[in-house]
Amino acid sequence: MAIAFKVPRLMSPFYVFIIICTLIPIAYSAGDYWFTWKLKIKANYFYGERDYYVLGACIAPSVLGHIATIWGHYYRAEREFQHSIAKVTTPASVNQKISLWERHIWWGYTVKYWIMVAFTVLLNVAWFVTPMVTGTSAMIERFGNLGGISRMVGNASGYTVVACCGMILFLVLRRSMLHAIGFTYSEIVPLHRWLGAAIVGWSTIHTAGYMIFLGSEGRLQSDINFYDKSRGTLNMMGVFAYGAVCLLGLGAIPQIRRRCYLLFLSTHRFFTAVFFIGMITHFPNPMLWYYLLPTIILFLVDRFVPKVMQARTVLPEATCSFNSDADIIRMTFTSPEPMKPYYPGDYISVQIPKIGTVYHPFTIASYWPEDPYSMTLYIRTFEDSKLSWTCNLAKLCGNDDKRIRVRANVDGVFGDRRHDYLKSETMIIFVAGAAITTFMSLIKAIAAQIAASDEPLRMQLHLICTFRTRSELHAYGSFLHQITRDPRFTSWLHVEIFVSRPDKPQTLLGAHAHVVKNDIQVPSKSLRNEKKKRFMSFKRTGTMLKRALSGRTIVVDNEKSTATTPATSDVAGETAANSEDSSLRRSGSVHTVVDLEDIAEEAPESSGSSSSDVITKEKTALAAKEPLSANAPTRAMTYNDQPLPTFQASNSTSVATKWAKLDLLVTCTIVFIPLAAWCVARTVSWEGPDNWCPTTKLRGTIISAKCRWTYALIPGVIQIIIASIAGYFAVWLARTVLLRRGRDVETGLPYPDFETEDERLAIEDGNWDEGDVVYTKGRLDVKKAIQGFVDAGVGKKENGHGLVSVFGGGPDGFVAMIEKHTNAANWSVDFHRETWAP
Known part of the structure; x- marks a missing residue:
């Protein structure tokens, strides 16, 4: 194993094969103009020599690379993750940094992203320059300088549009070869948008070039109309295609896309179809499918296969509840x-079929090894419009956390995140509200790795959360309570929580009043200079109290009770886990008891009733409770009853193998059957037995529009229709098999009983009854928080790049603010954006 880790990841046979399968189609498309026009390879309306080249050099590598990616998606996902998660317990003596390939540089994008951008720009330049070099002189001799150059510019830009269309769908695949070699979906989507902008630009150049040419020849009116059954009608279809691509570009403007996302999504799909049909009917040549077919095949597979997998796995009804105090929906899917x-x-x-047909993406908040039979989502509804999808879902789910079942379809799971940031010595996470769900399973995975490893923890992790109200803290089950109470987390995780707004007036009288009434508040910093000294005493008291309570877990020892204070560290301090016994960490049974009298004696005196009143309330709350018996359940016992197993302990490899076989079977079905139908359709003589269509003599030998449309459209449309039929049939069959399996097990579907779930959730969420969450009342001051890390020596530039990772998670505005202050600070960090902005 040690020898394997010495081999660079991108040099492994798997990655080499994926890279080859990616480069071969790109290289072929880059030189396709030479094959088609310079070497004059025979290309007619029937299956011939050109099809062999395309199948062998374009379609076959794309399909094989995608199948290998599916293999890697299942069989290598755990290996990749475990290889990364092991870095958090790697000895500090081992020098490891985030690789240059993964570092974020200009405008928050990684080095690999900019390499791909440069590669795409070079391809566009090659696609445009090649026709210009090979054909301009001939056009000038035939039509003169103005006519020849304008026609060649239009020709070359049109060719570039077609080539770009062959790539643009490849950049929106949720599972693609680019993901297998290290790119993520969030990195590829911006390039998809810029390539779309390039298509609009090239289409404009194409239109302008031919308009100038036709105007110079006096053929502007005769060649753009509907009464000419040849060139005029074809050019009119090009006008429709250009109008559609302009509307696509207009709707993709960020301000329009984000404000009217559902409208954008619907119109984007419609105008995409109009543009593709208009493009094919504008230049009806079967050669267009040589560019479009490979990505269309992969796009159809990408859209159908994940739906088939979840239709076979997830029960068709989900558990849904709405916390009206926190404006958070909790949705659970079971299997x-x-x-x-x-x-x-x-x-x-x-x-949700009752709401609409659009699929909405959400990060999975649950940790798979804890419960492989379910997955949980937390969906934010605050400040959404009354007509939004999330608000309609909230109405469907009811109020007061009363769970109901709703019909739901699932597409996924999708995941291409690279975990190289786990090499960092320090990781700082800023999150706002529901963005905490992005990091819930990651924090549990780190804790599981620490408990399972004999090596001491090397990484320091700081989690800085900001929520609108106190009630929002409690919308995420017992997670926040556990990470600030359970010693398996508090020994290495530093948590700061801010609450910026008061609760809703009805909250303290509503269903969640018992949950939020006793939370511990840490005074925020006063803005008045004359109160600076008083505030500093509050800050010291609050910090000491927060540290003491962050490890408090009440336990019962029949023979002897002890009181210890868990070791803690400040921003630049050493990790306390280094002093923990490995056997205790593996068992997850580290217990501590904090004596509040000792805390009160150690806390500095302060005026008012701030921290001393808090401590008194804590003592009163504990004293008011009945004496604990030896068998009484405690929070420590509750946490021990909820272990943090690793993926290996949950037998994830065998489970992944089972689903990988089904995935590969469905993938091959949707790929090869429609592709075979396309090849057969290419051999059919749609307009007679000869290999050449009937011609007209309107202006030389010009193939009639009707004949060209027949041969250009029918084979590709047949392939798409058969692939769609196969995909929908596979989804229906998978759901039928799942429902039949449920009837075989017991009468009706094997849904969890609500009473059983209520009992489990009561144990989990009952930890909140103490109401002792420590938080700071007031807004999070990002600038001061970052300056605190800088002053403590975290991320010094002289230490080099790649040692500190900073995450900004939440709304786009919040993440932009984090990034702004991160760039302005005098430190060297790697910044990651985690935003849900569409």
Whole structure:
């Protein structure tokens, strides 16, 4: 194993094969103009020599690379994650940094992203320059300088549009070869948008070039109309295609896309179809499918296969509840058998048939090894419009956390996150509200790794959360309570929580009043200079109290009770886990008891009733409770009853193998059967027995529009229709098999009983009854928080790049603010954006 880790990841046989399968189609498309026009390879309306080249050099590598990616998605996902998660317990003596390939540089994008951008720009330049070099002189001789150059510019830009269209769908695949070699979906989507902008630009150049040419020849009116059954009609279809691509570009403007996302999504799909049909009918030549077919095949597979997998796995009704105080929806999907393993950062797309047909992506908040039979989402509804999808879902789910079942379809799981940031010595996470769900499973995975490893913890992790109200703290089950109470977390995780707004007036009288009434508040910093001294005493008291309580777990020892204070560390301090016994960490049974009298004696005196009143309330609350018996359940026992197993302990490899076989079977079905139909359709003589269509003599030998449309459209449309039929049939069959399996097990579907779930959730969420969450009242001052890390020596530039990772999670505005202050600070960190902005 040690020898394997010495081999660079991108040099392994798997990655070499994926890279080859990616480069071969790109290289072929880059030189396709030479094959088609310079070497004059025979290309007619029937299956011939050109098809062999395309199948061998374009379609075959794309399909094989995608199948290998599916293999890697299942069989290598855990190995990749475990290889990364092991870095958190790697001895500090081992020098490891985030690789240059993964570092974020200009405008928050990684080095690998900018390499791909440069590669795409060079391809566009090659696609445009090649026709210009090979054909301009001939056009000038035939039409003169103005006519020849304008026609050649239009020709070359049109060719570039077609080539770009062959790539643009490849950049929106949720599972693609680019992901297998290290790119993520969030990195590829911006390039998809810029390539779309390039298509609009090239289309404009194409239109302008031919308009100038036709105007110089006096053919502007005769060549753009509907009464000419040849060139005029074809050019009119080009006008429709250009209008559609302009509307696509207009709707993709960020301000429009984010404000009217559902409208954008619907119109984007419609105008995409109009543009593709208009492009094919504008230049009806079967050669267009040589560019479009490979990505269309992969796009159809990408859209159908994940739906088939979840239709076979997830029960068709989900548990849904709405916390009206926190404006958070909790949705749980269950399965009668272990689901495909999902990893920190993975997400699914959800469709609610009662609300609409659009699938909405959400990050999975649950940790797979804890419960392989379910996955949980937390969906934010605050400040959404009354007509939004999330608000309609909230109405459907009811109020007061009363759970109901709703019909839901799932697409996924999708995950391409690279975990190289786990090499960092320090990781700082800023999150706002529901963005905490992005990191819930990651924090649990780190804790599980620490408990399972004999090596001391090397990484320091700081979690800085900001929520709108206190009630929002309690919308995420017992997670926040556990990470600030359970010693398996408090020994290494530094948590700061801010609450910026008061609760809703009805909250303290509502269903969650018992949960939020006793939370501990840490005074925020006063803005008045004359109160600076008083505030500093509050700050010291609050910090000491927060540290003491962060490890408090009440336990019962029949023979002897002890009181210890868990070791803690400040921003630049050493990790306390280094002094923990490895056997205790493996068992997860580290217990501490804090004596509040000792805390009160150690806390500095302060005026008012701030921290001393808090301590008094804590003592009163504990004293008011009945004496604990030896068998009484405690929070420590509750946490021990909820272990943090690793993926290996939950047998994830065998589960992934099972679903990988089904995935590969469905993938091959949707790929090869429609592709075979396309090849057969290419051999059919649609307009007679000869290999040449009937011609007209309107302006030389010009193939009639009707004949060209027949041969250009029918084979490709047949392939798409058969692939769609196969995909929908596979989804229906998978759901039927799942429902039949449920009837075989017991009468009706094997849904969990609500009473059983209520009992489990009562144990889990009952930890909040103490109401002792420590938080700071007031807004999070990002600038001061960052300056605190800088002053403590975290991220010094002289230490080099790649040792500190900073995450900003939440709304786009919040993440932009974090990034702004991060760039302005005098430190060297690697910044990661985690935003849900569409």
